[in-house]
Amino acid sequence: MNGDLIKAQDIFLGRVNQTCNKFGLNNIMAQVYALLYLCGKPLSLDDMVERLRISKGSASINIRALERYDVVRKVWVKGSRRDYYEAQVDIEKVVMDRIKSAIQTRLTEVDGMINLSTSALDIVDFSDEEEKEAVEIFRQRLDRLRKLHGKAKELFDLFDTSLLTTALVSETEETAK
Amino acid sequence: MNGDLIKAQDIFLGRVNQTCNKFGLNNIMAQVYALLYLCGKPLSLDDMVERLRISKGSASINIRALERYDVVRKVWVKGSRRDYYEAQVDIEKVVMDRIKSAIQTRLTEVDGMINLSTSALDIVDFSDEEEKEAVEIFRQRLDRLRKLHGKAKELFDLFDTSLLTTALVSETEETAK
DNA sequence: TTTAACGTTTAAAACATTTTAAACGAATAT
């Protein structure tokens, strides 16, 4: 049996690991997905454990996270009691989904931040003449933030409603060979 | 002296902290910037230490990181030996710079990943008939990744060269009041 | 000079996250 393929895959997987650190992603989750993506055939938990030298618990937890994200699928393999998983190979969709979700989370978060702070500012007592200017600056900053958020949201909606997305997302749903 | 303003600012700062965790950003760095952004006037290290209840070392390290990112500026205050800092108030620019830099880092990282793996794959010995198919799948996956990377890069360049950016970036350089 | 006021560095601590090993329970095979 020829080990060159394994070696080449390991180089890819190693690099995925490195990339993950820079991206702030979970190493094992990404590696599990990468392995499934590369192999193009269903693997069992034990396959992953052996191939990536990780614990079974970790494999179990991470594969289910990947399932929730809809980037891997559980498949049934005839004659085996094990759970097998295969990667969603439409990587464009996977990446787009993640990016969109990340942006949306952040936009919502910032929106909440602005609203909360605006309410807080409205309660400030204006009697103190000395603070009037500081309050005014605070208000200006919030306005500016609000404007930025609005524009970002517009841009995201544009991004979301195809116009730009079509340029990026897989043209055909050709799934492997 | 009226504490309402402080309270309102604290609410904002608290929320920034919470937001940071979700964003994977450094809490103190963001809080320092947020404080300077809100106050709209130069603050010294000790001001930040007192206002945010952080250590001086932390303030020092983080303010310099912010300086490197070009989001705060050291300013000279007459009659004081301290270093004072003020926020770059053009928040659109700050955010855009960060986003662009993040995207570029990731694109470069992925590019490296693809190239490295491609080289690794080229070395694989083809003699083993059984592995031929697996190698082919690997190759297909890499091709697909390369395509995605290419499109992402195109999109980013579009984003970078104004077309979309103009919609987002500050129209005038009006710097506070 | 000597002293005081700074900003910076650094080693240790506090903290959060990830990973593991082992125990567990459910399902199937014997």
Added chain:
DNA sequence: ATATTCGTTTAAAATGTTTTAAACGTTAAA
């Protein structure tokens, strides 16, 4: 029934990151 093969759970260990307190060096004041 019993034993085995699975996936999951969980408490503890490993790891990585952030934060601090204290020591340090430098500059300006006294």
